[in-house]
Amino acid sequence: MTQMQDALRGNITPEMKLVAESEGIDVQKIVRGLSDGRIIIPKNVEGKTKAVAIGKGLKTKINANVGSSSELEKVKWEVEKAKAAVKYGADTIMDLSTGPDYQNVLNAIMEAVNVPIGTVPIYEAGITASNSKGAVVNMDEDDMFNAITNQAKAGVDFITVHCGITKDLIGKVQDSNRIMGIVSRGGSFLAAWILQNELENPLYKNYDYLLEIASEYDVTLSLGDGLRPGCLHDASDVSQIQELVTLGELVTRARNEGVQVMVEGPGHVPINQIKANIEIQKTVCKEAPFYVLGPLVTDLAPGYDHITSAIGGAIAASAGADFLCYVTPAEHLAIPNIDDVKEGVIASKIAAEAADVAKGVKGAWDREVEMANARKNFDWEKQFELAFDQEKPRKCRERKPISEDDMCTMCGEFCALRLVRNNI
Numbered sequence: 050m051t052q053m054q055d056a057l058r059g060n061i062t063p064e065m066k067l068v069a070e071s072e073g074i075d076v077q078k079i080v081r082g083l084s085d086g087r088i089i090i091p092k093n094v095e096g097k098t099k100a101v102a103i104g105k106g107l108k109t110k111i112n113a114n115v116g117s118s119s120e121l122e123k124v125k126w127e128v129e130k131a132k133a134a135v136k137y138g139a140d141t142i143m144d145l146s147t148g149p150d151y152q153n154v155l156n157a158i159m160e161a162v163n164v165p166i167g168t169v170p171i172y173e174a175g176i177t178a179s180n181s182k183g184a185v186v187n188m189d190e191d192d193m194f195n196a197i198t199n200q201a202k203a204g205v206d207f208i209t210v211h212c213g214i215t216k217d218l219i220g221k222v223q224d225s226n227r228i229m230g231i232v233s234r235g236g237s238f239l240a241a242w243i244l245q246n247e248l249e250n251p252l253y254k255n256y257d258y259l260l261e262i263a264s265e266y267d268v269t270l271s272l273g274d275g276l277r278p279g280c281l282h283d284a285s286d287v288s289q290i291q292e293l294v295t296l297g298e299l300v301t302r303a304r305n306e307g308v309q310v311m312v313e314g315p316g317h318v319p320i321n322q323i324k325a326n327i328e329i330q331k332t333v334c335k336e337a338p339f340y341v342l343g344p345l346v347t348d349l350a351p352g353y354d355h356i357t358s359a360i361g362g363a364i365a366a367s368a369g370a371d372f373l374c375y376v377t378p379a380e381h382l383a384i385p386n387i388d389d390v391k392e393g394v395i396a397s398k399i400a401a402e403a404a405d406v407a408k409g410v411k412g413a414w415d416r417e418v419e420m421a422n423a424r425k426n427f428d429w430e431k432q433f434e435l436a437f438d439q440e441k442p443r444k445c446r447e448r449k450p451i452s453e454d455d456m457c458t459m460c461g462e463f464c465a466l467r468l469v470r471n472n473i
């Protein structure tokens with residue numbers, strides 16, 4: 050049974066109890082949210098991961114992507130990155146491996162971390178077809194559904210499925226004035242397949258079958274945005290919005306079967322369009338949890354896209370996005386290394402906390418007040434302890450050691466806090 054089906058029957062599962070405790074809210078609120086689909090707990094029935102809830106009224110969660118590619122595959126390194134991501138505060142990990150040893154990467158990551166794990170099974174289908182039949186477009190429907198079943202059986206907690214990229218929509222994208230066309234990898238696999246075979250997207254056509262698998266293993270569906278914009282110029286266009294409308298219909302069908310579902314969103318979006326994007330998703334997808342990549346608010350900062358994304362993420366989450374996918378400084382350039390992963394996670398944590406303060410999420414304000422008091426009291430240890438990154442601020446303060454606790458080298462003996470404390 051899925052967490053949603055349990056909630057609808059009024060059963061309180063250990064996972065519901067656990068997340069209620071970690072959010073500091075009443076478990077009945079979790080039960081209600083699961084029942085109407087506004088909250089999800091991605092947790093495979095086969096899995097051993099720690100339950101995390103995503104959705105309305107809860108802390109904004111963050112995901113870190115790792116994984117190999119055809120050009121760079123070191124299983125141990127991917128595991129180290131996943132562990133680093135969790136250490137710095139990632140709530141979930143997605144393994145987006147496409148290297149030849151992708152299966153071992155996934156297994157090793159699932160062994161090494163206990164947060165929910167997500168994958169994109171169409172990658173496995175594409176790689177398998179590329180190896181055995183010469184090209185991604187030679188995959189067949191069985192390859193797609195076998196990959197989904199394999200990963201559900203392996204215990205994956207949530208899967209990205211690009212069900213909304215239909216034959217009709219691909220034609221519209223081709224006729225549109227987009228600069229970047231399709232930037233989603235899974236979206237490009239399916240679009241190429243649809244064009245080559247002149248058939249409808251199997252994940253759309255056989256959605257009921259997909260729901261059966263998802264229901265059996267309680268794999269949460271993350272409805273992928275195959276047509277997300279890949280640059281500011283392409284944001285919020287008809288193709289993107291039409292795909293979203295289709296995803297909204299698929300949300301309802303998933304909920305009718307008790308399948309947990311969230312919706313993926315853009316991408317590259319100018320700041321002034323972010324709020325509208327969230328509001329449209331919330332109405333069209335009936336408040337299904339919204340999982341956004343970034344959004345990146347300018348295209349001019351390669352090397353710094355953790356920052357372009359944190360700016361967009363803070364705005365998106367404060368407007369109602371529930372789940373932020375990190376972006377690292379290596380975005381658009383390379384597979385992230387451990388330092389990139391760390392920076393990506395911290396940037397996302399900053400965006401999530403900024404939004405949680407604005408949303409009034411339980412606990413966020415209290416931590417801000419705690420930090421203010423630690424700062425006022427020159428309690429450096431407490432400040433480092435509360436910090437998202439406990440290493441960088443410590444190193445910074447230790448750059449030039451000083452004997453006094455109640456100042457730093459910024460203002461020295463003319464420390465404002467100290468003068469006020471001593472004289473007012």
Ligand SMILES: C[C@H]1O[C@@H](n2cnc3c(N)ncnc32)[C@H](O)[C@@H]1O
Nearest residue numbers: 114115116117118145146380384385
């Ligand atoms: C959808 C998002 O997935 C991320 N992405 C894709 N492949 C990988 C990988 N091997 N490692 C880390 N992130 C990846 C990119 O950041 C992209 O924007």
Ligand SMILES: Cc1ncc(COP(=O)(O)O)c(N)n1
Nearest residue numbers: 233234235274313341342374
């Ligand atoms: C937030 C998020 N994370 C991962 C993916 C999958 O990547 P892709 O669509 O490129 O296959 C996605 N579409 N959205």
Ligand code: MET
Nearest residue numbers: 232233278279316317381
């Ligand atoms: C074209 S680069 C691949 C992913 C891209 N950064 C995106 O926004 O989805």
Ligand code: SF4
Nearest residue numbers: 232234380381382383
């Ligand atoms: S440019 Fe790099 S990140 Fe972008 S789609 Fe191509 S390989 Fe992926």
Ligand SMILES: [Zn+2]
Nearest residue numbers: 232279317381
């Ligand atoms: Zn991009």
